[in-house]
Amino acid sequence: MASALRARRAQVGLTYEELADKTGIPRISLARLFTEKRPIYITQLASIAEALQSTPGELTREAERESMRRHGNPWGFPQELADSAPGSPLDGIDPITYTEEALARARLAASQEEYGAAANRPQPDREREDGA
Numbered sequence: 001m002a003s004a005l006r007a008r009r010a011q012v013g014l015t016y017e018e019l020a021d022k023t024g025i026p027r028i029s030l031a032r033l034f035t036e037k038r039p040i041y042i043t044q045l046a047s048i049a050e051a052l053q054s055t056p057g058e059l060t061r062e063a064e065r066e067s068m069r070r071h072g073n074p075w076g077f078p079q080e081l082a083d084s085a086p087g088s089p090l091d092g093i094d095p096i097t098y099t100e101e102a103l104a105r106a107r108l109a110a111s112q113e114e115y116g117a118a119a120n121r122p123q124p125d126r127e128r129e130d131g132a
Contacts, residue, residue, distance in 0.1 A: 004062040022051035
């Protein structure tokens, strides 16, 4: 995340002092966040993103892209290996898009399971419309 924050700050052209003024986060805390010496909280990310004319989602996606450039793809092996495999199932797939789609499918499956569980719960006795 820190490299995405540093890149965006440089792109926008804000100093740490200006960013501190805009976010209300002390400059020393920003320096620790931007060097990964301290974890970033979602509230801090939201404030920083707004000051950098971005969104938490955009910054997170950029951090994921950077991580994959450095550490490989979401399947856990080096990207060069994935790219060199003949007929690789990864050909033409943007890993970020794939990850977002996989998360959306997982959320949908979870909501369907929750719906199914709720639909199968015993319902309190109610008078049926047909009088039975």
